[in-house]
Amino acid sequence: MRRFCTAKPINQMRIHLKTLGCRLNEAELETWSRDFESRGHQITPRLADADLVVVNTCAVTGEAVRKSRKLLNRAQRHNPRSKLVVSGCYATLNPNENVRSLGVDLVVDNRDKERLVEIATRELDLHAMPEQATTPGESSLLSHGRQRAFIKIQDGCRYQCTFCIVTVARGEERSRPIDQVVAEINDRVQQGFHEVVLTGVHIGGYGSDTGSDLYQLIRAVLERTAIQRLRLGAVEPWDLPENFWDLFENPRLMPHLHLPIQSGADSVLKRMARRCKNDEFQRLAEQARRRVPDINLTTDIIVGFPGETDQEWQQTLAFVEQIGFGHLHIFAYSPRPGTRAALLPDPVPRDVIRQRSEALHQLGERLKQQTLKRFSGRCFPVLVESAPADPASGWSGYTPNFLRVSIPLLPGSDLENQVVDVRLQQLTDAGDALTATLEQETRF
Numbered sequence: 001m002r003r004f005c006t007a008k009p010i011n012q013m014r015i016h017l018k019t020l021g022c023r024l025n026e027a028e029l030e031t032w033s034r035d036f037e038s039r040g041h042q043i044t045p046r047l048a049d050a051d052l053v054v055v056n057t058c059a060v061t062g063e064a065v066r067k068s069r070k071l072l073n074r075a076q077r078h079n080p081r082s083k084l085v086v087s088g089c090y091a092t093l094n095p096n097e098n099v100r101s102l103g104v105d106l107v108v109d110n111r112d113k114e115r116l117v118e119i120a121t122r123e124l125d126l127h128a129m130p131e132q133a134t135t136p137g138e139s140s141l142l143s144h145g146r147q148r149a150f151i152k153i154q155d156g157c158r159y160q161c162t163f164c165i166v167t168v169a170r171g172e173e174r175s176r177p178i179d180q181v182v183a184e185i186n187d188r189v190q191q192g193f194h195e196v197v198l199t200g201v202h203i204g205g206y207g208s209d210t211g212s213d214l215y216q217l218i219r220a221v222l223e224r225t226a227i228q229r230l231r232l233g234a235v236e237p238w239d240l241p242e243n244f245w246d247l248f249e250n251p252r253l254m255p256h257l258h259l260p261i262q263s264g265a266d267s268v269l270k271r272m273a274r275r276c277k278n279d280e281f282q283r284l285a286e287q288a289r290r291r292v293p294d295i296n297l298t299t300d301i302i303v304g305f306p307g308e309t310d311q312e313w314q315q316t317l318a319f320v321e322q323i324g325f326g327h328l329h330i331f332a333y334s335p336r337p338g339t340r341a342a343l344l345p346d347p348v349p350r351d352v353i354r355q356r357s358e359a360l361h362q363l364g365e366r367l368k369q370q371t372l373k374r375f376s377g378r379c380f381p382v383l384v385e386s387a388p389a390d391p392a393s394g395w396s397g398y399t400p401n402f403l404r405v406s407i408p409l410l411p412g413s414d415l416e417n418q419v420v421d422v423r424l425q426q427l428t429d430a431g432d433a434l435t436a437t438l439e440q441e442t443r444f
Contacts, residue, residue: 015043181198235259383398
């Protein structure tokens with residue numbers, strides 16, 4: 001339980017945190033939550049109750065920019081008395097616009113994100129009494145229904161894919177020291193987390209600036225922490241370290257990889273300045289499935305990149321089906337000012353992009369269902385998530401290879417944030433998960 005005085009301590013602020021975009025943004029939000037609490041402030045899930053609202057914005061697509069602006073407008077409209085602090089890629093790329101038109105009190109550039117709480121405390125005079133903070137070792141994230149912690153291991157990217165604005169917004173690669181990452185994960189274990197996700201802009205490039213690499217980091221985490229389940233965020237299908245597959249011999253490293261390919265046509269990949277051709281990706285997928293039993297491979301696809309012909313689009317559909325991805329993240333291309341792709345000729349008409357996106361969604365759903373059905377009848381440990389809002393929906397969680405599972409709600413059972421053994425059954429009515437039954441022996 002969380003412990004607070006009945007009266008609000010002097011200068012204690014109620015902080016509401018919101019984020020858009022990638023898992024890296026999620027990891028940064030978690031760090032800010034912990035830092036605010038350590039300074040005596042209270043994290044609140046209700047926007048209307050907040051004295052201070054912090055928004056971590058995104059600019060990866062035009063839609064992300066629109067959502068970022070909408071979120072800032074909503075914060076101002078529903079709680080005009082609160083102070084508003086903004087960071088993230090959209091805020092970094094458009095700092096003057098935020099301050100002028102959206103009522104922002106403070107913009108924190110991506111380069112200063114790790115010091116956001118320190119900067120906000122100084123600039124906005126947010127001083128409280130630390131002894132009134134959450135009891136040491138507790139986590140507001142768990143109390144807010146979060147069972148998976150995101151750990152930021154690096155920031156920035158040294159590559160320049162022509163469609164990517166994140167390189168501009170995030171800057172050069174910067175890796176966190178291994179000891180620092182290990183200490184943060186051990187802290188999460190003490191707080192009651194069973195699973196963490198290592199995330200960053202280009203985690204395959206971890207250590208490029210420090211003489212280390214992703215292999216050394218993962219090995220250190222597995223050897224020096226007791227985290228039960230370790231996941232990787234998106235990993236570009238290049239720069240994987242030597243002996244990478246050996247790491248999966250430890251069952252605590254979850255057999256799921258999100259490997260963004262972006263297109264199934266090499267000619268499109270060349271215009272994107274991607275560093276992995278499709279035959280190389282296919283060999284990588286074959287190696288993954290040969291070395292890691294039950295691994296689930298998922299990916300990103302950009303639809304309607306400038307100049308994408310019907311032939312190139314058919315190559316993408318064929319490639320996606322050939323690999324047999326377990327899930328697709330599908331992005332309709334939108335030009336981002338400041339990127340080289342925004343200057344390319346032959347834009348694809350919006351109605352064509354919509355048609356292609358719909359076709360890819362249908363293919364993705366079929367492949368996902370094929371993946372789910374392949375594991376029907378198998379037993380897996382599942383990390384159960386927060387209590388269901390609707391009892392009819394039951395408990396839900398994920399297998400090690402990131403298959404979503406639905407477990408019936410049994411009278412008197414409390415499975416939240418527990419790892420339980422289940423037997424997978426059949427597709428749910430929605431077709432995006434598997435039903436499951438509890439095995440007699442459960443593991444916590």
